[in-house]
Amino acid sequence: VSSLAILGGQPAFPDGVPFVRPPAPPLARVTELLEPSWERGVLTNGPLVRELEERCAQLLGVEHVVAVASCTTGLMLAFRALPPRGPVILPSFTFSASAHAVAWNGVEPRFAECDARSFQLDVDDAAGRSAGAGALFATHVFGAPCAVERVVALGEQLAVPVVFDAAHAFGATRDGVPVSRFGAASVFSLTPTKPLVAGEGGLVATRDDAVAHAVRIGRDYANPGDYDTQFVGLNGRMSELHAAVALASLELFEPHQAARDAIAARYLELLRGTPGIRTQAVAAGDRSTWKDFTFGVDAEAFGVDRDTLRAALSAEGVDTRCYFDPPAHRQRAYAHLQATTLPVTERVATEVLSLPIYPALALTTVERIAEVLNLVQRRAEEVRARVAA
Numbered sequence: 001v002s003s004l005a006i007l008g009g010q011p012a013f014p015d016g017v018p019f020v021r022p023p024a025p026p027l028a029r030v031t032e033l034l035e036p037s038w039e040r041g042v043l044t045n046g047p048l049v050r051e052l053e054e055r056c057a058q059l060l061g062v063e064h065v066v067a068v069a070s071c072t073t074g075l076m077l078a079f080r081a082l083p084p085r086g087p088v089i090l091p092s093f094t095f096s097a098s099a100h101a102v103a104w105n106g107v108e109p110r111f112a113e114c115d116a117r118s119f120q121l122d123v124d125d126a127a128g129r130s131a132g133a134g135a136l137f138a139t140h141v142f143g144a145p146c147a148v149e150r151v152v153a154l155g156e157q158l159a160v161p162v163v164f165d166a167a168h169a170f171g172a173t174r175d176g177v178p179v180s181r182f183g184a185a186s187v188f189s190l191t192p193t194k195p196l197v198a199g200e201g202g203l204v205a206t207r208d209d210a211v212a213h214a215v216r217i218g219r220d221y222a223n224p225g226d227y228d229t230q231f232v233g234l235n236g237r238m239s240e241l242h243a244a245v246a247l248a249s250l251e252l253f254e255p256h257q258a259a260r261d262a263i264a265a266r267y268l269e270l271l272r273g274t275p276g277i278r279t280q281a282v283a284a285g286d287r288s289t290w291k292d293f294t295f296g297v298d299a300e301a302f303g304v305d306r307d308t309l310r311a312a313l314s315a316e317g318v319d320t321r322c323y324f325d326p327p328a329h330r331q332r333a334y335a336h337l338q339a340t341t342l343p344v345t346e347r348v349a350t351e352v353l354s355l356p357i358y359p360a361l362a363l364t365t366v367e368r369i370a371e372v373l374n375l376v377q378r379r380a381e382e383v384r385a386r387v388a389a
């Protein structure tokens, strides 16, 4: 790459590089898995759902996995199962659904700061906001484990349950331990952008029998079987069709994760020396799923700000995302809450950019994307002048 499209050159990717290409399993395999249930007329909540739950419980190292319609549903049910007796402390730097799952239970989300390097919940800041808290809730941001043992220790100190939003984290480990072994429950997402896909779907993983039981009946209106509902549940079931997709996706999980690992390693290598690029810090010994490859842009050191870099990449045909901008506490849905000042989160949200990462993405494309990005840095002055004009 010797010229930049934003400066009038030819785009590096005339056909475009999509931000995500869902790693859908072969349709023939899905059909093959689905056929026995289909022929028997079992279309939802059947043996394929059971098999998915058992296989995932083994992989995730937990006693129970309850498959649900989505991660949001699973989180809503996990909080309904506890339920917290006061505000839930969670990071604002997470996806809206984390906060929504709390608010849907009629519980107040209380937002805390993130760490500027790891983008994970700042546990010290959470501790400072924890007076009267009913639960702690942390996200494994972009598939990298958060500081789980510190969050769990704070939960113990406050005598409140800990829940993890593991939407991005199927396969993530902390010092070799699956992240789902920590806390009262961890909830995974199976939407098309995630490492394991069902189309739509979620998995509630827990080691706690009571939580598992409540989520299991909760996904079925809280009907234990006699129509005498035990609490206000919902229809959060997973269909057999989605379970078939997830089981087929599970067969490809390891090679797909290896591909993500290789892409992340290449990006890291090629961006290591780039001034002003701060890739997400992942603790040594941790395994991230690299659901997203995200970095912060320091406008002064890099030469242009995040939005200008994004525009330059877009001109080359590279699709990117600004996860999570705006952060939850700045969204209209939470404007009614007492004003929260989270300066680190607000700065991080304006700096972050996520690059394409998915199994079908060729390493040569990754290299070219990094090359373009480095050229934007070297020609930052011209890019700035062009944007200003």
Ligand SMILES: Cc1ncc(COP(=O)(O)O)c(C=O)c1O
Pocket: 070, 071, 072, 073, 094, 095, 097, 098, 139, 165, 167, 168, 188, 189, 190, 191, 201, 202
């Ligand atoms: C951190 C986080 N939590 C929760 C969700 C919601 O997952 P679902 O779409 O399966 O409900 C997402 C979705 O991307 C997410 O990124």
